[in-house]
Amino acid sequence: MSERVFVDTNVLMNARDGRDSGKRERTASRLLAPGSAERACINLQVVNELTNWILRDERSRSIDDIREELAALRVWGEKPITDDEVETAWAVRQSLGYTRGSIACCSPPQTMLDAVSS
Numbered sequence: 001m002s003e004r005v006f007v008d009t010n011v012l013m014n015a016r017d018g019r020d021s022g023k024r025e026r027t028a029s030r031l032l033a034p035g036s037a038e039r040a041c042i043n044l045q046v047v048n049e050l051t052n053w054i055l056r057d058e059r060s061r062s063i064d065d066i067r068e069e070l071a072a073l074r075v076w077g078e079k080p081i082t083d084d085e086v087e088t089a090w091a092v093r094q095s096l097g098y099t100r101g102s103i104a105c106c107s108p109p110q111t112m113l114d115a116v117s118s
Contacts, residue, residue, distance in 0.1 A: 005040055012031075
């Protein structure tokens with residue numbers, strides 16, 4: 001099995017950013033690349049954060065349309081993160097030298113660098 005890649009909320013928001021078409025196209029092309037759907041994973045927090053963002057920033061969309069989109073994302077996961085995943089995320093964060101922000105992993109624990117590398 002290929003490495004799993006955690007897709008954070010900001011990646012999903014970048015893929016729909018109407019202000020920066022270059023960022024939107026680059027992000028969307030990575031998410032839609034062959035094999036990406038099988039490798040991607042999200043968690044319940046991502047689903048909740050994206051829901052809030054869509055409801056706030058895409059007010060013209062119907063609730064049914066929003067629910068359909070979010071249901072499609074659930075194939076990538078919708079469970080809360082586990083204590084083991086949190087500990088792995090802290091270890092990855094420290095090993096990569098992050099000083100601000102957050103980083104998370106999914107099972108099996110792997111880095112999320114593939115999702116955002118350019």
